[in-house]
Amino acid sequence: MNEGVEWAMHSCVNLSWLPGEAVTAKRLAAFYNLPTAYLNKQLQALTRAGILTSVSGPKGGFQLARDPHKITLLDIVVAIDGPDDAFRCTQILKQGPGADPKADYTKVCVVSQAMRTAELTYRRTLADQTIADIAERVVSTSPDAPASTRNRFANLKS
Amino acid sequence: MNEGVEWAMHSCVNLSWLPGEAVTAKRLAAFYNLPTAYLNKQLQALTRAGILTSVSGPKGGFQLARDPHKITLLDIVVAIDGPDDAFRCTQILKQGPGADPKADYTKVCVVSQAMRTAELTYRRTLADQTIADIAERVVSTSPDAPASTRNRFANLKS
């Protein structure tokens, strides 16, 4: 899995604590010492996916496109890592005995079905958790996290 | 995910229909037109993981090391793809504000926890399905699969 998923999740949590404020890619990168240009690519992907909105120019930057309760972890994984399953069925059975050339073995093959079932439970678990859930859980153990995050961004005026 | 996982699963199902018989890597590869040397590497990994047993020399080959009811899909995924989770926590929080240098953020970080929860459901689903389950499900829709598989292997005497 793409490392950008981790960056994106933490950045979205941070943005949930800066509602209505546009944060530049440079400052989001500086927060965790990430490569600016590369993080920018991930932010662009999140924007294309409708998770963030972006504004160009001075005073520009990124912010969450909607309520953090409405942004699931699956949304972010799909935006960064793409929609494909980890297990890719190459329809190996088409080379086997008694193969039906016009059958779609990604659906017929029992192995493929079993792997897809597992990935579905994975995706369902991710879809059940939102950025707001994560943020709340952070606050429950570190109540000062939102304030210290805002404070660090304020001091990142570079 | 490694393509060898697909090869390994189908090969194990086939081997479950050839109990007690040693099948060479060459014939297992020929069954699906796979590259012999590379499939051999996957079979070696399965052997190291205790899923297969191997015998050298003429009349040698591979067979299942235990009852197919005792071989889960997770066993195979771990043997081929390794034990690591897809999401790899790089402890990004250590670069953030108020970071504890001696904390293990792979355990403390809420994002990391959420991702691991999802992967756990994934692995649990894979661990709940065995090669025997797969084989039975194949038989229920294609009752002649075991016989035609044995027949194809018999004609692969190359």
Add this chain to the structure above:
DNA sequence: GGGATTCAGGACATTTAGTATCCAGGTTAT
């Protein structure tokens, strides 16, 4: 309008992982 700031996205370069082949060495059946 002009300059500065920032996002958008294409074009690279680099690194790493996956895919694949080959060979030398050890094992075993005949």
Add this chain to the structure above:
DNA sequence: ATAACCTGGATACTAAATGTCCTGAATCCC
């Protein structure tokens, strides 16, 4: 002894992930 077969290391090739750079367009401020 010989041939068949597994084991594992070395190596090459390919694709994907990672990272940088640069041009262009949007936007703010003077």
